[in-house]
Amino acid sequence: MNSFSETLRAWGLTAFLCVLLLAGWYIATFPAASHSPYGIPDGNAEYQALMGHGPNAASHSEGFPTPKQFLDAAWIQLREPFHDRGPNDRGIGWQLGASLLRVALGYGLAVLVAVPGGFIIGLSPLIRRALDPFIQILRPISPLAWMPIALYTIRNAEECGIFVIFICSLWPVLINTAFGVAAVRRDWLNVAKTLEVVWWRQIFLVLLPAAAPTIITGMRVGLGIAWLAIVAAEMLVGGSGIGYFVWNQWNNLSIANVLLAVLMIGITGMVLDLLFGFIQRRLTYVE
Amino acid sequence: MSNEHAVTRFIEVSQLMKRYKPGIPAVFADVSFTIAQGEFVCVIGHSGCGKSSILNILAGLEKASSGVVIMNGHEITGPSLERGVVFQGHALLPWFTALQNVEFAVRSRHPKYSRAKIKEEAEQYLNMVGLGAALHKKPSELSGGMRQRVGIARAFSVEPSLLLMDEPFGALDALTRGLIQEELLGVCARTHQTVFMITHDVDEAIFLADRIVLMSNGPGARIAEIVKNPLPRSRTRETMHHEEGFYDLRNHLVDFLVRRSALVTKSVA
């Protein structure tokens, strides 16, 4: 009961902060009198029309959108999230889907490489020491730094984006897997040895479950990085994806739509993380 | 080689020496003893005398710097299902239930068994240590004593010729420890199990062992002496201290641990 009321209070506080944020936003973007030295002259109706201020002109934003403008823009996008009017004009749902697909491919590939790779590194101190300098140098490279190299070598924008996701999410998974495997308790390995367990059972029934929580942590971090990188990569590479959507809306200086995309990116990232949190809870064991 | 010889020299440890790095003194040296089939041998010694190392060498998990261990006429070179180990910390796999932990061992011993047969076998060993009601609990849901019982059941389930136990009851409270000791003695008597066990508990050694190997202090530890337990095998914990020779033996062992274990190493060095 106590924890229930605690939850209720936490939700209440969240809602309060939300209202505060919206109120702050509303006040901050309250239309103020124009400060420009050359305001729109009152008498010149034609000039007004050309500036988008005529009586029949649609409202147009100056600077940061108000909550109302944001909601209007969001409604236009979210009303038909899967519209498809040619490759350069697809709905935000398509764009999110394209990004998720890229992440799934690049990240899936990274996991396929990093988990077995991490096993080898974790099991062989020699290989670990030999590869360590490479990993330490490659790991901190930002996704955007990979981009030009990838564009020049891979020569295909789509594969480039996937490569950048791959290379960014590779390291946390690799390092965590290696660490997890290397840190598996000696006792458990000794148990397997004294039972003369065949190698594949040793890997799948001892090493993998023992290292699973660490591996999943690495995968969770990797997915977070992948989701960060995809937006940056797509803003550069373009074509499709939520990053492209951001760039395209920025090209139109439509801050409201950029905000919407930012919100969508955040929510999707959160959902992905929650998913992993759930998997992590399932695979964590208590010693 | 006569049959009787083979029985008394089931395990033959000769001239074992362990040195972790060249240039530093050996942990132990010149360790030789035998274990007969069906015999229960305990090793007593202070920490650092290398008794765990000796057990690991017997298990095949560690290599001696020199010396050999012969079992049934064959030199021990690596781990084998012939030698079951009960580890100091229970070493159960925490992502498996008690039953799965034992099944894991049974499947290793009998890869061709059906799933049902393996389950049946595993249940039988868990029943043997009194855990029939906790088959589907994870180790984290079991008490310390129950976990150690699962460990024992797992070691027995591979039907080893030699059971190696590394201070299996060290972490248990006195009451639980006594209970499990009795169970262990009972099971060993029934199955004629050969056991090599490490302990630092004098009473445990007297209660369980047929012979007690006393190690002097490390580094440079050696076997100071091997004491034969004069008490009858039918002893129980309640009546043990009434047996003739109990106090002599106990005093001898305590005296060794308190005083002489350090002197022996010195005199040899």
Add this chain to the structure above:
Amino acid sequence: MKRFFSSKTAESALRCDAETEPFTACSCGIMHFSSGLGRRGFLGGLAAAGISGTAHANSVVPVEKAELKVGFVPISCAAPLIMAVAKGFFQEEGLNVHLQKIAGWALVRDRLLNGELDASQLLAPMPISLSLGLGSAAQPVRAITMQNINGQAITLALKHHNRRDPRDWKGMTFAIPFEYSMHNLLLRDYLAHYGLDPDHDVTLRITSPPDMVANLRAGNIDGFLGPDPFNQRAVYEQIGFIQTLTAQIWDGHPCCAFGMTQPFIDAYPNTYSALQRAMIRAAAWMNAPENRLEAARIMAQPAYLNQPEIVIRQSLTGHYADGLGVVQDNPHRAGYSPYPYYSMAMWIESQLRRWGYLQRPTDALKLAREIYLFDDVVQQARVVGPLSGLQDPVAGGFPEFSVLGQTFPRAGGQAL
């Protein structure tokens, strides 16, 4: 490189042969495959591309590659390309063009060179800089048509409304979209004309067009010479005013070209010519003033420029708010012409040399003829036939023009 030049020479020879043949057979027909004239038009196209007609005479498919990936940058300069898709000019040539919106000129360059794009909108100096290997490895890139003339402007932040004399601009920061752009070269010429050293007296910063507007608002830059509709957009957002249209610096200057690599031309000569014909018709359509309102409506769509229609309309019609409270009229604000004149290439080359981008000696005339494929455009224009919006090309490809009062090329046809 060597291989390319030799093959190029061979092709020029072929082209000369084609030119000597009487061209009457195809001057009558545009490419309408449904019509009976289509076939003759098709043969004419082949001949114009320098390919002997006999080899393909029985072929039904006139282009070797019908599915094309073409890049564009969402600015008004892309109008002919967008119209060629939207009004079906590509379709009529049997081409299925997939337009790809590209986020910047460096990316356009990379994707054209790595073959992801078959052709692309390029800044007029880019075929030259790429072929010469300025800022990247040398690759034979060609301007197969020009897209637009004029259509840019210098926009200043509103706070500079009383500093309109460029002589007062020392210490200012200006944004340009790319180094190898007409924007850079025109701004430098403009500043130099007013006695400023563009390398030392001002800061030039490479910035994408939307970032130009945002930085102008933030006060990080004092102005920019950028592509439309972003000049008009800065006015519309009430953060800048139009200092001068580039049409007032050099009326008729090229801005964006339509380009592809020489290997593509060699591999797909008919596709190359078909693209040229479609772009010629698109330029003619765009150049007709009566079509500008429709063009603005089409270009405003999210798939193309994704900008308010009213902003695009002002930049296309030249009837615009200048940001200082005055409605201005300049029909020359945006123009469209498909001809990549050799003298344009020579001016660009001279400016690249003037500002230190190009240092090794080159034969400007030879380069211009090699990179700006004016002759081919003229031939295809003849195939297409007379079009209402299209001006006749200046014969020979060396029109004189006036940049800030200076005539180019100087007498005798020599650059600078």
